[in-house]
Amino acid sequence: MRARRLGGTRVLVSSLGFGGAPLGNLYAPLDDDRAAAAVDAAWDAGVRYYDTAPHYGLGLSERRLGAALAHRPRAEFTVSTKVGRLLEPHPAPTGSDLAAGGFAVPDNLIRRPDYSRDGVLRSLERSLTRLGLDRVDIVYVHDPEEHLDAALHQALPALAALRDEGVIGAVGVGANTVAPLLRAVEEADVDAVMVAGRWTLLDRTAAPLLDACARRGVSAVAAAPFNSGLLSRPRPPDDSSFDYGPAPGAVLRQAHRLADVCARHGTVLPHAAVRFPLCHPAVVCVVAGFRAAHEVVSAARWAGDDLSAAAWSDLDRCAGER
DSSP states (O other): OOEEEOTTSSOEEESEEEEOGGGGTBSSOOOHHHHHHHHHHHHHTTOOEEEOOTTTTTTHHHHHHHHHHTTSOGGGOEEEEEESEEEEEOSSOOSOBHHHHSBSSOOSEEEEEOOSHHHHHHHHHHHHHHHTOSOOSEEEEEOOGGGHHHIIIIIHHHHHHHHHTTSSSEEEEEESSHHHHHHHHHHSOOSEEEEESSSSSSOOTTHHHHHHHHHHTOEEEEEOTTTTTTTSSSSOOTTOEETTEEOOHHHHHHHHHHHHHHHHTTOOHHHHHHHGGGGSTTEEEEEEEOSSHHHHHHHHHHHTSOOOHHHHHHHHHHHTTO
16 A cells, blocks of 8 residues: 655655544444454555544543554554543543543543643653553644644644654644644644545535645645545445434435446445545545444555546536535
8 A cells, every 4th residue: 555755754654544433432332353353454455554542432542553553563554643632530420421422431531621732741641651652653633623722832832842852753633624724734833634524525625725735745634534424335325424413415415426426437435435535635645434344445445446537527526516
C-alpha cells in the first residue's frame, strides 16, 4: 500500500488508515479477539497507519491497539492519538458510557475538556501508558470547536514544541466541522488536519479547507468516508445512519442514486466511498473504522483500485444534482 509523507515532516501514512473508534466498543461491545483480528487483518493488507484517542471507549481503544501492535516492528507503523479530553475518575458513574459518549463500556471514567499546555502533556503521557509505547508519531487536538482559542494558543503551541524537540513527529487538529480546521490551517503551525465526514462522496463541504491545505503545504486526512455507515453497503437500507443519526430521506435518496451510478460502472458504493477522498491532492490518507477483519480486507482492496474517469464524472454529476 502506498506510503505518503505528512506535510513537511518525516512521518509516513499509508493511503488507508485504521480508525480505532470501534476498538473502544463504539455503539456496541466488541470482544478482544475480534478487535485484535481486525488490527491483524489491517497489517496483513498493508495498512501501516493506526489512529486512536482517549475518547474512544474511555481509553479502551488505546489499550487494545497497543496490545495488537506490541509484537510489530515499531519503525514500520505510524500511530496517532489525540489530546483535549482528559480522562478522570467519574464521581457518579451510571454503569455505561453509551448515553454520554456513545461507547459500550463502564463509565468509571469521565472526560474533562482541557486544551492547556499542562493538559496536553498529561493526556499524552497517559496515552503512551495505555498504548504501551514510548512515542506516538502524530498528535491531533481533538474536537476543539468549543475551545478553539485555547486550542490555537495553548494546545497547538505545546504540541509544536514537542515536535520540534523530536518527542512527536507531527502536529494536527481533528474535527467533524470545517471552520475550526480552516482556522488552524490559516493561523497555527500544523502539519495535518483530520476532517471527519465532511469530505466524502456524499458531503463535500470540506473543499475550501482542502484548497487551503494545498496552498499551505498541510496534509489532510479524510476520516469517516462512509458517513456513519450510509455509504458502507452497495444499497443503503432505509434504517441507515448518517452523521451519527438516522439518515434523512433526501440524503438516503441521494445515496441510492450514487449507488445506481456505481452499479452502472461495475462497482459498488463503498468502493467509491473509500476512493473518493484520495482524489484531492491535499488528501494523503483516508481513515475508516473497522469492527471485523473482513471489513478491512474489502476496504484495502477498494483503496488500491481506482474507478474509471467516466465513473467519477458520472458520480460528480450525480452529486451536483441533489
